Amino acid sequence: MRHLETNTGIMLRKKKTALLILTSILLLSCGTQKKSYPDYVHGLSLNKNKKKVSKDSLFIVTPSIEIYHYVNRKSSAKYDKREIIKKFILETLKSELNKTDYYDLSLMSKDYRSVNNVLEGIISEKYKNPDWIVSAPNDILIDEKKYTVLIRTIGVYGDSNKVIMYFSIINNESKTIESVDRYEYDESPLETQKTKNRIKKAFSKITNT
Structure with missing residues (x-):
């Protein structure tokens, strides 16, 4: 009887060991699988610090603006x-960058459908994901300038007031969204x-002059 119990114990231990090995293999497999990224991501930046640029190197493109009036839940x-x-x-950007002109981008039509x-x-x-190296769409690139600043603003006023502003630096040479x-x-x-x-604050974070 004791001999039978010993064999049973050995079999149980073998099963536990096999289960642990299988679990370890599965965990290792999951851990080593490559994370998939969208098509516009073509790498990860090793530099965690945000790159700063000079104001002189920045040029202006037309901002993308959406404004809505919100009343009675409509x-x-x-x-x-x-x-x-x-x-x-545009005038604020000209003043901040000491520039007199800008590049016109057709980011939207009158009915907002071409945003x-x-x-x-x-x-x-x-x-x-600031560490992503992200390709910029061709329709926002300005070939003759290294850096351009693109502002996208969505604003609501009326019964509810809110503004969301994205402040982007485009690197036209590498054809990427820098930050x-x-x-x-x-x-x-x-x-x-x-x-x-807010625009002044944004410039203070990304410019070194």
């Missing part, structure tokens, strides 16, 4: 307000001084 696009804020941001959804997604993902900063605040997008302050 929102409507305000094209006239969009143009006002677009012009204000570059791919660009919107890429900018958001680059912000969430993205995001600012969110519960204020009306029509409060232009607030927007100006």
